[in-house]
Amino acid sequence: MSLATRERTQTPAPAGGLELWTWFFMRISGIVLVFLVLGHFTIVHLLGEGVDRVNFAFVAGRWSSPLWQTWDWTMLTLGLIHGANGLRVVIDDYVRRDGLRAALKSALYVASLIFLLLGTLIIVAFDPAKGS
Amino acid sequence: MxxxxxxxxxxxxxxxxxxxxxxxxxxxxxRGGQGQWAWALHRITGVGVLLFLFAHILDTALVGFGPEVFNRVVAVYHNPLIRLLEMGLAAMVLFHALNGLRIVAIDFFPRLADRHQQLLAAVVSVWVLLMIPTTYFMGRLLVRSLR
Structure with missing residues (x-):
């Protein structure tokens, strides 16, 4: 069964070029995101009072620490690129009309870039004193 | 493939x-079998989590408008129905994470393909195992919010 099973179950790595790099990126970023996202979810959503304690002061407290700023920014960046690339592949697979496919992917890239800039801006430039 | x-x-x-x-x-x-369902679920959960990520970046960005605006917005997450969706999000993220690790394992160690059914069984088992405390932790807050 071995060879047939392998052909059926293994995702073939692309031969080279950009597709190989995105293939590799998905796997590496995926491993990193498992720890970042599950850690984030456990701390913010599961422990203590969960989302009940999430408010302005909670966020301000977390982002006063470079550790959580770095954590959140890495998670934001890797998550957005990983997700956008995943949706790119899905769009390529299901949208057959060339024009529509190009339009959807362009919209995806623009939206992802805007969200990346917005998220980065808020993590880096956030000033807790402004609120108090 | x-x-x-x-x-x-x-x-x-x-x-x-x-x-x-x-x-x-x-x-x-x-080409069929359990792998087909894992593959489909991986896509569906992936797209679902990405859509949430977009919303989550927007709501978190509102922290820039100060406490009044932000606290009013995050209060949405205290709604029981949203808490139920939050549990669904946890289920999707957890499946995507575990199944993703399975894909990486098979891709980087091709011999594991011979054991792909056991690996998928392990993914589902660990998912169920981890969903039990997750459901408990979020469920207790959900029940409390109903009172």
Whole structure:
């Protein structure tokens, strides 16, 4: 069964070029995101009072620490690129009309870039004193 | 196996009719078995989590408008119905994470493909195991919010 099973179950790595790099990126970023996202979810959503304690002061407290700023920014960046690339592949697979496919992917890239800039801006430039 | 890793772009350029849509059928097919369901779930949960991520970046960005605005917005997350969706999000993220690790394991250690059914059984088992405390932790806050 071995060879047939392998052909059926293994995702073939692309031969080279950009597709190989995105293939590799998905796997590496995926491993990193498992720890970042599950850690984030456990701390913010599961422990203590969960989302009940999430408010302005909670966020301000977390982002006063470079550790959580770095954590959140890495998670934001890797998550957005990983997700956008995943949706790119899905769009390529299901949208057959060339024009529509190009339009959807362009919209995806623009939206992802805007969200990346917005998220980065808020993590880096956030000033807790402004609120108090 | 995706027959066209680039989504068929190169093949389409070669012969535009080669990948013409088949009426009533979606583009990408898989060769069946449990792997097909894991693959479909991986896509569905992936897209679902990405849509949430967009919303989550927006709501978190509102922290820039100060405590009044932000606290009013995050209060949405205290709604029991939203808490239920939050549990669904946890289920999706957890499946995507565990199944993703399975894909990486098989891709980087090809011999594991011989054990792909056991690996998927392990993914589902660990998912169920981890969903028990997750459901408990979130469920207790959900029940409390109903009182």
């Amino acid at each position: 995706r027959p066209y890793p680039d989504g068929g772009a190169a093949r389409r350029k070669e012969d535009p009719k080669a990948l013409a849509p088949v009426p009533g059928r979606l583009g990408t097919v898989y």
